[in-house]
Amino acid sequence: MKNEMTLSFLAIEQNEALARMALTCFIAPLDPTLDELSEFKTIVSEAVTNAIIHGYECDGKSMVKVHATIDDRSVKMTVTDEGMGIFDIEQAMEPMFTTKPQMERSGMGFTIMESFSDGIRVDSTLGNGTIVTFEKNFSPVTEVSRMR
Amino acid sequence: MATITQLENGIVLITLAGELDNHEANQIREEVSTAIFTGKTRAIIWDLYQLGFMDSAGIGLILGRMRDLVPVNGETLILNPSPTMQKLFQFSGLGEVVRICTVEEAIDEIGGVVHEK
Numbered sequence: 001m002k003n004e005m006t007l008s009f010l011a012i013e014q015n016e017a018l019a020r021m022a023l024t025c026f027i028a029p030l031d032p033t034l035d036e037l038s039e040f041k042t043i044v045s046e047a048v049t050n051a052i053i054h055g056y057e058c059d060g061k062s063m064v065k066v067h068a069t070i071d072d073r074s075v076k077m078t079v080t081d082e083g084m085g086i087f088d089i090e091q092a093m094e095p096m097f098t099t100k101p102q103m104e105r106s107g108m109g110f111t112i113m114e115s116f117s118d119g120i121r122v123d124s125t126l127g128n129g130t131i132v133t134f135e136k137n138f139s140p141v142t143e144v145s146r147m148r
Numbered sequence: 149m150a151t152i153t154q155l156e157n158g159i160v161l162i163t164l165a166g167e168l169d170n171h172e173a174n175q176i177r178e179e180v181s182t183a184i185f186t187g188k189t190r191a192i193i194w195d196l197y198q199l200g201f202m203d204s205a206g207i208g209l210i211l212g213r214m215r216d217l218v219p220v221n222g223e224t225l226i227l228n229p230s231p232t233m234q235k236l237f238q239f240s241g242l243g244e245v246v247r248i249c250t251v252e253e254a255i256d257e258i259g260g261v262v263h264e265k
Binding site for chain 1: 167169170171173174177201203204205207208209211212230231232235236239240
């Protein structure tokens with residue numbers, strides 16, 4: 001199947017749940033397994049949280065944009081902010097690295113996104129914002145799982 | 149949502165439900181910290197059995213409380229995470245404190261008093 005969606009929302013923490021819910025509904029027709037669904041939800045949550053608290057520092061006036069497409073059993077998603085950008089992408093993607101230890105950020109966001117997706121790409125310009133693109137492939141629906 | 153219970157022997161039981169993301173972690177952090185600093189906490193048991201979702205904010209919250217317990221050499225156990233959450237704990241080096249067991253069994257492991265039901 002083919003489908004496409006765009007969602008924009010204010011950079012406030014409450015919208016982390018909104019993004020998870022919307023994207024979960026969007027991929028529901030793919031009949032993902034429970035593990036696939038919760039991994040996908042986790043990726044969405046990490047990417048959107050990064051945009052809100054790192055990109056915009058929860059400024060409550062800028063917009064985060066999520067765009068997603070479904071092509072057969074592959075989902076491609078981009079999370080875009082026009083915020084501060086990432087100083088050093090390689091460093092930002094290192095496990096346990098965080099610029100906000102005082103907020104108890106674990107620095108695991110990118111590690112999780114990398115592990116749970118089938119490809120991630122980060123484009124960022126200081127002062128101009130960040131675009132995180134990832135892809136996740138969903139397993140074919142078997143007769144057994146259809147009978148669930 | 150977090151339900152915090154002070155058990156005997158300095159054990160704090162934190163039962164999490166719903167979805168634990170950055171927003172929720174910020175909502176419950178103070179309550180959890182206050183509970184730990186009241187009384188002589190020497191161990192925390194996190195029961196995730198009813199937790200439907202968790203991202204890296206949950207890791208941050210739990211790691212933060214483990215740091216709170218460092219001065220007293222305190223223990224932490226994480227009970228019953230979902231398979232996806234278990235992976236997050238593995239990535240973060242917390243795999244060793246994850247248990248699939250009942251709260252009673254966890255209390256027993258830590259060396260607390262298990263009350264008859």
